[in-house]
Amino acid sequence: MVIGMKKLGLGCMRLPLTDPENPARVDIAQVTQMVDLFLERGFSYFDTAYMYHGFTSENVVREVLTSRYPRDRYILTTKMPTMRLKEQGDLERIFGEQLAKCGVAYFDYYLLHNLNTMHYEIAQRLDAFAFIRQKKQAGQVRKIGFSYHDGPALLDQILTEHPYVDVVQLQINYLDWDSAGIQSRKCYEVARRHGKNIIVMEPVKGGALANVPEDVMQLFEAATPGMSAASWAIRFAASLDGVCMVLSGMSNMEQLMDNISYMENFQPMQESEREVLAQVVSRMNAATAISCTGCNYCTAGCPVKIPIPTYFSLYNTEMQSMRRGFSVQQVYYENYAKNHSKASACLECGQCERQCPQHLPVIRWLKKVAEVLEE
Ligand code: SF4
């Protein structure tokens, strides 16, 4: 990243729409105004992907940004849709399409999109890392990396097998930081151990941390009057060492202006503010459905090896997130379920309930997990 560059990126995956039912109907007039203001206030980073907004986000970027501003006014990142790759030729074909859709001769950052167990297997089989490396050598890409949605062990493996990547994009927010399901902190620590710069996605947890419960908002107000709930979430992520960029999927001018107000002259979080966040996390967790402590006493004896605390954590987060459509928790659940038994595989033997120090009705909760996350 450029030294002194502002640490807020405009994520082009939740842009305002003219038809709320159709993600491809982006409100171009409003996005144009947002881009103009964003650049005018000294920000420069834009994040898009092949598949955002029903495959139209890259075209929107061309229309509102690259066709209107000189190439050195902005930093542009897009992503190879790893999940759609069938054969090696797809890499070159899609990359060429992306350059044309975005209307640029090179990308500043180019990432393999959404690596997890399954997509990493595709990337390995088709040599996708070699492809992006070669694009960097050819000057069509400045920096390479991947966005990631899985656990710390696989991240460690990928970074060990591909130590030359420049950057990793991770889901980090204060509520997922210590959660057993998403494991933000552990993934962050792996990336730092490998010496990687980190781009943060979902700092506001898909909008959930912008709309916090009333008692939490009172805590924020008492600490820093007049600051939005989103400001706490974005500043938390931006304050971590090694985080070079925080993406915010801004959906209207009001959100953009709010984000700009505290990121224009970004001040890292003070210790006293971190203490407020610790209280907030414990309040939000206290309001969670399943009071599992993640002790793992129940898992060793499970005949079908269900990762019980992990599924409970994802369920709790799902319940807090006031989901609209796409669910990150569901993506993580599906990833886990590829290598472990699903919640619905429970044999109701009762072993786990006998072990649980919290006396949780595990069998009943697993049924709820299956209902909510196995759609
Ligand atoms: S009741 Fe279900 S989750 Fe619990 S140990 Fe038996 S099979 Fe595993």
Ligand code: SF4
């Ligand atoms: S034993 Fe109970 S508290 Fe511990 S991980 Fe299992 S369900 Fe959670």
